[in-house]
Amino acid sequence: MTVVRRTPDAHDFPTRSYDLVKEFVVALIVVAVLTTVLAAVFSSPDEKPITLSGWARQAPNDVVATAAGELAGTTTSAEYGPPYNNAASGQVLGPVELQKWAGVRIPVDSANDLVLTPLRGVGGDQELTSALATWSSASASQQQEWAATYADALAAAPDGNPAAVRASAAFGPVPVLTAKFLQLARSGGLEGALDAHGNFYQGDATRGLLLLSDGAYLEDQARARNLGGDQWGMMNETGNYPGQPWMWLYTFWYQVKPFSTSDNADAQVWALMMVLTLALALVPFIPGIRSIPRWVGLHRLIWRDYYRRPGRST
Amino acid sequence: MTSVAGRTAAHEHERPTRSNWTARLRTRVGRTVPPGQLLPDRQPVYVNSWIYVFGALTLAALLIVLGTGAVLALGGPTWWHTSSTGHFVNSLHLWSTELFFAFMVIHLWGKFFMAAWRGRRALTWITGVIAFVGSIGTAFTGYLSQSNFDSQWISAQAKDGLNSVGIGAWFNVLDPGQMLMWHISLLPAAIGLLVVLHVILVRRHGVVPPIDAETTAENAAIAEDPGDGEASS
Numbered sequence: 001m002t003v004v005r006r007t008p009d010a011h012d013f014p015t016r017s018y019d020l021v022k023e024f025v026v027a028l029i030v031v032a033v034l035t036t037v038l039a040a041v042f043s044s045p046d047e048k049p050i051t052l053s054g055w056a057r058q059a060p061n062d063v064v065a066t067a068a069g070e071l072a073g074t075t076t077s078a079e080y081g082p083p084y085n086n087a088a089s090g091q092v093l094g095p096v097e098l099q100k101w102a103g104v105r106i107p108v109d110s111a112n113d114l115v116l117t118p119l120r121g122v123g124g125d126q127e128l129t130s131a132l133a134t135w136s137s138a139s140a141s142q143q144q145e146w147a148a149t150y151a152d153a154l155a156a157a158p159d160g161n162p163a164a165v166r167a168s169a170a171f172g173p174v175p176v177l178t179a180k181f182l183q184l185a186r187s188g189g190l191e192g193a194l195d196a197h198g199n200f201y202q203g204d205a206t207r208g209l210l211l212l213s214d215g216a217y218l219e220d221q222a223r224a225r226n227l228g229g230d231q232w233g234m235m236n237e238t239g240n241y242p243g244q245p246w247m248w249l250y251t252f253w254y255q256v257k258p259f260s261t262s263d264n265a266d267a268q269v270w271a272l273m274m275v276l277t278l279a280l281a282l283v284p285f286i287p288g289i290r291s292i293p294r295w296v297g298l299h300r301l302i303w304r305d306y307y308r309r310p311g312r313s314t
Numbered sequence: 315m316t317s318v319a320g321r322t323a324a325h326e327h328e329r330p331t332r333s334n335w336t337a338r339l340r341t342r343v344g345r346t347v348p349p350g351q352l353l354p355d356r357q358p359v360y361v362n363s364w365i366y367v368f369g370a371l372t373l374a375a376l377l378i379v380l381g382t383g384a385v386l387a388l389g390g391p392t393w394w395h396t397s398s399t400g401h402f403v404n405s406l407h408l409w410s411t412e413l414f415f416a417f418m419v420i421h422l423w424g425k426f427f428m429a430a431w432r433g434r435r436a437l438t439w440i441t442g443v444i445a446f447v448g449s450i451g452t453a454f455t456g457y458l459s460q461s462n463f464d465s466q467w468i469s470a471q472a473k474d475g476l477n478s479v480g481i482g483a484w485f486n487v488l489d490p491g492q493m494l495m496w497h498i499s500l501l502p503a504a505i506g507l508l509v510v511l512h513v514i515l516v517r518r519h520g521v522v523p524p525i526d527a528e529t530t531a532e533n534a535a536i537a538e539d540p541g542d543g544e545a546s547s
Binding site: 009010016019020027028030034035036042045046049050083090098101103106204209210213218221222233237242246266270277281293296302303307 | 348351353354355356357358359360361362363365367370371373374375377378382394395401402404405406407408409410412413415417419424426427428429431432433435436439440443444447450453454457460461462463464465466467468469470471474475477478479480481482483484486488489490491492519520521522523524525526527
């Protein structure tokens with residue numbers, strides 16, 4: 001015969017004195033003291049953000065290469081797809097294209113928004129004005145050819161140094177545009193030109209962060225701090241701090257196949273984590289999983305005093 | 315005119331009309347937790363283990379997280395970069411968050427191994443899981459709102475995951491202004507509500523009795539108590 005266990009009402013059991021308020025107050029004091037000691041001893045990390053002028057000073061060749069890539073349409077952001085542009089359809093889960101279906105809600109035209117528009121805001125530079133005019137009067141295919149040719153030449157130069165690239169008409173105005181872009185970045189005016197949107201106040205760093213991510217410098221700095229994506233990066237933080245250890249499972253999937261080698265790893269990991277989260281929430285209703293506690297028997301330790309009681313039923 | 319004392323004496327307040335929303339709400343709230351169980355000074359005899367302390371520790375850590383976050387809010391988003399006091403308050407906020415998660419995970423696993431969803435307590439378990447997941451999201455937006463190198467790198471990494479499932483189109487991790495609003499307003503409010511609901515459910519049903527304290531019944535009982543449903547032959 002199949003038997004179903006039914007849990008009795010907690011209020012039917014014999015009781016003992018229990019001071020919930022005292023327990024909470026003591027817990028509050030203990031946590032407050034622990035927090036204060038940990039904060040006083042270990043402090044907290046606060047490494048300054050990379051500024052675009054700092055990037056230009058520390059890695060000028062990377063800035064020039066990134067600007068050339070934006071103009072050629074070959075950077076990560078330029079080829080990203082939704083929510084920034086329609087250059088790609090984004091990641092998929094079989095027939096499910098959530099990234100594409102969400103649409104382009106944060107439009108970013110990498111060449112114009114990340115390079116040309118900031119340059120157009122620079123006044124009093126005849127060479128730049130002339131280069132911008134040449135660029136604007138060319139066809140899209142010509143623009144792409146100039147920028148791609150220059151990007152290839154930079155990639156072939158020692159350290160990607162623009163000074164080591166022999167001048168060529170095949171580059172069109174791109175060397176001037178990228179050199180002026182480097183100047184603008186060095187001046188410290190690029191952040192505002194990218195994300196101010198004509199406003200005095202800035203709260204959105206989307207374009208600046210996309211530009212910075214398109215370069216190699218940000219990732220190089222992160223990897224030097226053991227924060228790369230394949231170094232459990234997103235759950236960690238700079239220095240010897242615990243970071244977000246509660247994200248270990250999400251980060252774990254990126255370290256193993258098939259996710260570590262998949263073009264759709266992000267969507268797959270997200271889908272897997274959603275399924276696992278749903279399963280955790282629905283544990284009470286999943287046969288087998290809900291019986292694990294009974295099989296493991298840890299409850300015998302937790303309630304050992306109760307189980308020792310003679311005549312322990314309600 | 316009838317005085318309040320007169321109306322009370324006449325027990326008018328106990329016989330509200332069904333159209334009185336206030337009375338209906340009062341009745342509903344009164345029925346939510348059995349009389350005397352909101353703050354009881356006695357517990358069943360089996361409530362006698364250190365594992366029970368971790369619920370209180372989690373709640374205490376949450377209060378300190380909220381308190382230190384409120385102090386940071388007083389100084390503004392960049393205060394902690396320029397003030398040693400602000401930096402210390404940020405450290406308190408960080409470490410109380412770490413403790414909050416440590417206690418919450420122990421509490422969660424403790425409840426798992428106690429099969430604490432038994433006896434119509436499935437919703438208590440579910441609200442706890444949602445609060446746990448919501449807390450991860452809240453902490454994550456905190457890391458994005460730090461306006462330092464960590465937030466730059468974490469946002470640059472995280473955008474791909476959120477964009478890949480379409481969430482990034484609305485929840486833009488590259489916008490620290492939006493993330494700060496989520497971190498200090500929307501998510502704490504949601505977590506606060508979930509925690510209140512979770513605690514009310516705990517008080518409503520009482521602490522789950524030990525495994526094997528169950529009575530047995532015929533199979534038909536499963537329909538009465540789907541939260542149990544542990545069948546054995």
